[in-house]
Every structure is written in C-alpha cells, then in structure tokens.
Amino acid sequence: MENTATNNSMLTAVNLSKKYEDGVLALDNVSFSVNKGEIFTILGANGAGKTTTINIFLNFIEPTEGEALIGGFVTHKEPLKAKQKVAFVSENVMLYNNFSALQNLDYFAKLGGNTSLTKDDYKNILLRVGLQEEAHNKKIKGFSKGMRQKCGIAIAIIKNAEAILLDEPTSGLDPKAGFEFISLLKSLRDEGKAILMSTHDIFRAKEISDTIGIMNKGKLVMLKKQDELKDQNLEQIYLDYMAGHNGELNA
Ligand SMILES: Nc1ncnc2c1ncn2[C@@H]1O[C@H](COP(=O)(O)OP(=O)(O)O)[C@@H](O)[C@H]1O
Ligand SMILES: [Mg+2]
Structure with a gap:
C-alpha cells in the first residue's frame, strides 16, 4: 500500500512489520496515517496485531521493518521528541x-x-x-x-x-461508561487531536471512527472512511474479511 501521509498527518505507519524473537510475524507491512482531528480505529480479533502496532508507536518495542512516526519523528529513532507529542x-x-x-x-x-x-x-x-x-x-x-x-x-x-493512543479503551466498560468515554474522545477529536485506538467492538468502532482499519493476522486488510461505510453492514464486512472472502489490501 502507498504511504498515505499528508502534511496533516500526526501518526503515520510506513510499511511496519514486526517479527518477535520467537519467529511470530505479528505485523506484516502495515501502512496508514491518522490526521489531526481524526479518530482512527483498528478493528481486529485477538492476536491480529493491534497492541503490537500501538506499542511500536509508543516505542515500547521496535519494528523489524518500516517505521512509525509521530508528528514527523520516527518513534524508534527520536523517541523523546515523538513522546512529547503523544499520550497513552x-x-x-x-x-x-x-x-x-x-x-x-x-x-x-x-x-x-x-x-x-x-x-x-x-x-x-x-x-x-x-x-x-x-x-x-x-x-x-x-x-x-x-x-x-x-x-x-x-x-x-x-x-x-497532539496525539492520543488507546488500546481497547471501551472493553470492560459498562454501556453508559463506554458511551461517555466515546463522547469524550469525540470532543478531543473536535479540538484537533489525532486519536488512534484499537477495539474488537464493531458497534463502537462504527459509532466513533472517522476511519476504520481491519487487521487480520498482522495485515491491514481493509481501510475505509466513515462515509464509505455509512450505509454498509460493518459486521458483515468484518466477518467476510476474517473468512478471507474480500481479499487483502496488501496482496
Ligand atoms: N512479546 C511477544 N512475543 C512473541 N509474540 C508476541 C508477543 N506479543 C504479541 N505476540 C504475538 O503477536 C501476535 C499479535 O499480537 P497482539 O499485537 O497482541 O494482537 P492484538 O492486540 O490484536 O490481540 C499474536 O500472535 C501474539 O501472540
Ligand atoms: Mg491487544
């Protein structure tokens, strides 16, 4: 996939791959970018690579290939400058x-x-x-x-x-707490923050996201804007990608 970064990009993944020491390929050539004033949600099953992606942005781990940038700073090369711009x-x-x-x-x-x-x-x-x-x-x-x-x-x-990262923030919250938290994230988005979050909650993802990426087995298999999804059944799309019926972005 092409590098989708623009001048407005706050968070950018460029051909990110991560192979853990035991040989598990947790991320396979993942690219996306999140603009100021955008909520980007990574949807995926357990083991899809969501936490690995977020951990690379936080410089908790280094990518095997590619890079993650925050406000133009490569997280594993200029970690202090990158960290200044982000909250986890x-x-x-x-x-x-x-x-x-x-x-x-x-x-x-x-x-x-x-x-x-x-x-x-x-x-x-x-x-x-x-x-x-x-x-x-x-x-x-x-x-x-x-x-x-x-x-x-x-x-x-x-x-x-300027950037806020969250790993499954609504899992384990009761519906009212989940709703309130989502509203809070929207208000921060409206102030121009770039928000990257993971979830396996399709309903919340559709409700909150400006852009949704579906990950499966380390690959970003779908990347769509809210308006491309608005009349569609996201749950069915998700299930189709999990079953491999829709092909892959990176194929
Ligand atoms: N520290 C690690 N060492 C080895 N394998 C790991 C490690 N962390 C995650 N994995 C593996 O990488 C894959 C992606 O995991 P993860 O990023 O945690 O997915 P998710 O957050 O989407 O559930 C899984 O197969 C998982 O078992
Ligand atoms: Mg996880």
Whole structure:
C-alpha cells in the first residue's frame, strides 16, 4: 500500500512489520496515517496485531521493518521528541495508586514542566473528563477502569498532547461508561487531536471512527472512511474479511 501521509498527518505507519524473537510475524507491512482531528480505529480479533502496532508507536518495542512516526519523528529513532507529542491512555500505565486523582494530575503536570496550574484548574479538567467531584481526592487505587482512563485523558489534556493512543479503551466498560468515554474522545477529536485506538467492538468502532482499519493476522486488510461505510453492514464486512472472502489490501 502507498504511504498515505499528508502534511496533516500526526501518526503515520510506513510499511511496519514486526517479527518477535520467537519467529511470530505479528505485523506484516502495515501502512496508514491518522490526521489531526481524526479518530482512527483498528478493528481486529485477538492476536491480529493491534497492541503490537500501538506499542511500536509508543516505542515500547521496535519494528523489524518500516517505521512509525509521530508528528514527523520516527518513534524508534527520536523517541523523546515523538513522546512529547503523544499520550497513552490506559488503565494500567502511569498513574500512581497511592496518589489521589488531583495529586496525580499535579505530579504529571509538574513532570511535564507545567507549574502554572492551580487546584481549581485540575478540578475543572477532572470535571470536564467526567470524574465526579467526590472522587477527586480519593486514591486512584480504588478507581474503576473508566475512572482511571478519565484521569489518563485529563493528563493528556494537561500535556496538550497532539496525539492520543488507546488500546481497547471501551472493553470492560459498562454501556453508559463506554458511551461517555466515546463522547469524550469525540470532543478531543473536535479540538484537533489525532486519536488512534484499537477495539474488537464493531458497534463502537462504527459509532466513533472517522476511519476504520481491519487487521487480520498482522495485515491491514481493509481501510475505509466513515462515509464509505455509512450505509454498509460493518459486521458483515468484518466477518467476510476474517473468512478471507474480500481479499487483502496488501496482496
Ligand atoms: N512479546 C511477544 N512475543 C512473541 N509474540 C508476541 C508477543 N506479543 C504479541 N505476540 C504475538 O503477536 C501476535 C499479535 O499480537 P497482539 O499485537 O497482541 O494482537 P492484538 O492486540 O490484536 O490481540 C499474536 O500472535 C501474539 O501472540
Ligand atoms: Mg491487544
């Protein structure tokens, strides 16, 4: 597939391949790009290569071939510059369990060199991401996945990250929490963030995405814009790709 990068591209995968040490080819020549103000969703079954893709963008692992770029910086060559532009929102990474939500925000704001924010600023950001006031002073330890992710989004807002990555953010959330979280991501998209997320939830993917990529066995087998999909049955398309009826993009 051609390199789809444009001047507006914030996240770009160029012919990404990853072979793990044990010989598993987890990613096979994957290319796509995510613009500012775009939500790009990778849909795929377990083992499709979604987490591997995200982990390369985060420089947790290096690609075997190709490269991932964030704001023009190749993640495994200029990791610090790439990292400045991105926030990874997950339930596990980053947060300090024995700190409250407010303390976490203050810690990460200062770590990022932002010393001008007041407690009221933090409270307003936590309210914006939907964390109720009574939780602000509670230790993160007791937080649900949805609450932890809201804190992660709050930190991304403080960092003013231009790109936001999420690995299956709605799995395990109840329907209302899932809906609220999706609405929050849309509002960040509307502010111009580039959002790359993975999911195996076809319903959510169709609801939120500007662009959907379907991955199967390490290959990006479909890449379509929302308007190309709007009158189509995404579930049937997905099942057809899984069964190999639709051919492959990279074939
Ligand atoms: N650290 C690893 N070492 C070896 N194989 C791995 C490792 N991580 C993932 N894999 C394999 O790579 C493939 C893609 O995995 P992954 O990216 O986690 O897929 P997904 O997130 O879509 O479920 C799978 O076959 C998986 O077993
Ligand atoms: Mg995964």
